[in-house]
Amino acid sequence: MGLEQFKNRNVGTQNYKMLDLGESPKTGMDKFKQVVNRTFKLELLVGLGVTMREMINALFRGQMHTVKYPFEKLPISPRYRAIHDMLRLLESGHYRCIGCGLCEKICISNCITMDTRYDENQRKEVSEYTINFGRCIFCGYCAEVCPELAIVHGPRYETASEQRASFSLFEDMLTPIDKLNLQQEYDGFGAVSPNADENIKKTPLAY
Structure with a gap:
């Protein structure tokens, strides 16, 4: 099909009906x-x-087309992907964040703020981490x-709150920590592979 034929909107087998x-x-x-x-x-x-018919079906015949949110959810x-989740290590239960700050740097809406420190084991840990969900556009770059x-x-999408402090x-x-076994893993670097146990090899005794 040439360019001129492509520009012609009447090309095709459609049978248009004029009202x-x-x-x-x-x-x-x-x-x-x-x-x-x-x-x-x-x-x-x-x-x-039509309005009366649908109202009668909903009230008396149980044909309700709506849900009672928040008691019922679709x-x-x-x-x-909605509200962020911070995952833990499955072995130790410690959070995975190493405080690199890449999420803070790449955030295009400037809603992520973090502060790090070194603990007694000289391990870098996150002392403060906040996400302003009032500004987050959920682009997924972080x-x-x-x-x-x-x-x-994660799948949680409710962001309503009475205080802005609870947004972050x-x-x-x-x-x-008590729901660590229910932690949902996503594909990506650092995720647990389905055949992780099969890939474990014994450490050789001689090098």
Whole structure:
């Protein structure tokens, strides 16, 4: 197909049906006549009948098309990514974040702030980590750049709160230690592979 044929919108096998909508009313009397004609054609009653039918089905026949949020929630896609989760190491339970600061540097909305320090074992740890969800646009750059897969986007999407401080608490995003076995892993660097046990080899005695 050439460029000229591609620009021609009538190319194809579609059979278009032209609707006779009549002329648009121009004067006030024409508009009044249109309202009178549509009233006597019972178009208004047909619309009200559809509304009454759906209301009766919902109230008395159990055909409810809505959910009672937040008591009922619709299922979301397993690929859905929303509020951030901070993952832990499965072996020790310590959080995976090494304080490299790449997520803070790549954040295009400037909503991530972190501060690090060295503990008694001279291990770099995160002393303060906040994400302002009021400014976050959920682009996913922080999760993509993380070398340890410490920060990911989880399925939690509720961000309503009475205080802005609760938008960015590190403890709320961190996996609870008692629910470590329920931690959901995502594909990426640092994730546990399905055949991790098979890839473990014995350390040779002689080098």
